[in-house]
Amino acid sequence: MKKLLIIAGLCTIIALSGCTKDTAKNDIYEESGNTINVNNKRHELYNEGASKGVRNVSNDYGYVRHQKSPLMNDKTANNHYTALDREQLANIISKYSTNIPNVNDVATLVTDQEVLIAYDTNSKDRNLTADQVKKTAMSVVPRYYHVYVTDNKVLMRDVENLANTDSTGKNARNLVNGLITQMKKSPQGQPISSSEDANGLTPDDKTNR
Template sequence: MNKSWMIIGLCSLTFMTACQKDAASEDIYKDSGNTINVNDDRRELYKEHNNGNKSENFGYVRHQKSPVLGENMSDNHYTEIDREKVADTISKYCTDLPNVQDTATLVTDEEVLILYATDTKDRNLTADQVKKTGMSVVPRWYRVYVSDNFNLRKTMESYAYLDSTSTNAETGIDKLIKEMVKAPQGQPVSDEENANGDIKNISNQSNHMEKE
């Protein structure tokens, strides 16, 4: 009799544990929605009320340079950026664009890499829209690279766990960028900058003018 009660008790405990796991998994699924986060950092960049409605308040912040002569405080501004949340925001905005169904974004300390799946008939126009969307979210000195070769997504995801101090991180990112720029990058950002926000090489401009 005692053995029977012990077996019943163990079965009940196993069932309750399984239900708790299923409920937790369901909560995670609801929280994630259509967003895939490789990392678990879920800190918010933008506030929302508890009822889910977005705040209608204006945002106002004032910053001043350090009163200490020669002290550079600007570096601290950029180290506080939540790169995962920035990547989340860019991906969300990009999927609102016409003909863009899926977006993956990687944000480093100086680059934004955006991969997107699209059925567009004008690849250059869509690339320009995706690029400008990324540039609208990050500080102006960031360089933004885009590609509609969504097969590169697995490679991008492999860098999601790295940071700027990781061994060979820069080399790997550079290789990924070289593959991405084989796709259209949109229009030049300005007369002085190329499509990705890099300052144009003066010698390259001269060579180009000579060929023309």
């Protein structure tokens, strides 16, 4: 009787192991056992830690559909200000910018409406390099953002210091505007379009600033 119970118990364990193995092929766990928490990852712009055990999301299309709310004055769509992971944006911009010829070091700060980029370069064409760095940032951030660049590497420290300040503080906006004024002393590249200046500002933007 005891032998029969032992044999039955072993069969149950083997069956459960088989089910677990089959389930593992369809779940969201890496083969190493590290869990991917979808709730924590869903706002990230990319996943550097993807392994062979996880579906390669970089090979998939990205598709989302939004419709305007039928309710008057519904501001739900404006939640993009808080949904963006600004640190991830800054990381991507800095990483991509170092791939530009003659750009060796890049410090990027992303606010709720601007990108501030200070970089070290040995480029002989400062305006061309500024244009390349700026367009790299604009290819990453939402279109309403304004981008400011500088090849004055002394300002890299100012960008870093500003990143460590309280963005909700009373003086935060003044500090950002002050740094922008200093950055604009460097080449900013070509105008974005006939209606936007080199930083992406329209006449309306300048009026409302």
